[in-house]
Amino acid sequence: MSQSLKILVLAENLDINASSAAKGRLSLIRNLLKSDVAIKVLHYSRQEISIEGCKSVSIKEKKSIYYFLGKLVILLQRFTALKLNELVEKNRGFSFTHTADALSMKKALIQEDFQSYDFVLTLSLASSFRTHKALLYLPQWHSKWLAYVHDPYPMHSYPRPYDWVEPGHQYKRNFFKEISLKACRIIYPSQLLAQWMESYYHEAQSKAIVIPHLIDDSLQINTDLPSYFQPEYFNILHAGLLMSARDPRTLLAAFQQFLIEIPEAQKDARLIFVGRESVFHNEIRELQKNTLQIILSAGYENFDKTYSMQLAAAINVILEAKGPLSPFLPGKFPHCVAANKPILLLGPHYSESRRILGNDYPYYSEIDDQLHIKSIIIELYKLWKNDRLKFNLDMPAVKTYLSNETLEKALKKLES
Secondary structure: OOOOOEEEEEEOOOOOOOOHHHHHHHHHHHHHHHOOOEEEEEEOOOOOOOOOOOEEEEOOOOOOHHHHHHHHHHHHHHHOOOOHHHHHHHHHOOOHHHHHHHHHHHHHHHOOOHHHOOEEEEEOOOOOOHHHHHHHOOHHHHHHEEEEOOOOOOHHHOOOOOOOOOOOHHHHHHHHHHHHHHOOEEEEOOHHHHHHHHHHOHHHOOOEEEOOOOOOOOOOOOOOOOOOOOOOOEEEEEEOOOOOOOOOHHHHHHHHHHHHHOOOHHHHEEEEEEOOOOOOHHHHHHHHOOOOOEEEOOOOOOHHHHHHHHHHOOEEEEEOOOOOEEOOOOOOHHHHHHOOOOEEEEOOOEEHHHHHHOOOOOOEEOOOOHHHHHHHHHHHHHHHHHOHHHOOOOOHHHHHHOOHHHHHHHHHHHHO
């Protein structure tokens, strides 16, 4: 593709250590650059971010009335028992700080000549959608607006077992309905997510373009692995936050049973959880007292170190919630595929990860099927033990789907 397509990217945060979302956004930008798209990036990361191949500008915070109101709420909450921010969101949908940030982004956009670009792509973190709010202020951009949507929105739209209801959720629903109406296209990383969101927002139908999280060949590898990770072992690695709905207890029980049934594995098998503190950590620490092969990181590890562990692990775990479906494509999915090692996929029957891997993928189980999970671990351990050098999972069709080839098709759809 020639470098005729010009895209202005408005991103909330591109700090690769901030979240899995930031990693995915950076990967998308880098892959767009590989497709010879001309890009300029405006970001609100509060630090300088260098991206090879394009100009990257850090947006400065502007002190509007909402900025001062947001600071006042924070100060009052420190000295009172009132949940003032929750009260503000209940009555207007968004915190004052959320609005202040969106206005800062709006001011940065106003300085750009919208006629110089073919599209503007808004990238937010999780459920904040600050960049999308900024675009709603500027109707001249709407015919060129590519709104990126990573997760269901608002949170009460999540499938079960998630049962979050945010304050001001009806305001948020109206907000996303407006995005659905005004955006030129809506980009999703998941086909199931696109279908899920369109079931809530009919205005978004026919606007979807699916661009999965892509493999990023430019990622840095840190050879200085943590002392708890010994690459010569049969390491089953879960990297990422253990959210309350992503319950690892059946996996833990299956691993313990595996150690009992295959005693020799006690010497060289490890189940490792890398990530921030979760609601399950205390329970896991109790299990560690009798099962030394279960390992917890001391906390968050920088991404380059985590990615290096994913590449060196024997098995990477993708753990999803128990529910009717999982429309999410985890940000770590391309990292696990790039590792070329088996992925232990634990989740519902209908899942975007399973859709991509294929219904006949052999290392899949429901999250609460202890016997099946144990049997998969035993099978993989025996394969690893017999031939470590060839213990991989070469899936060319999956790698192609997570490559620039899929991105090129999406870009052609944009240009048509």
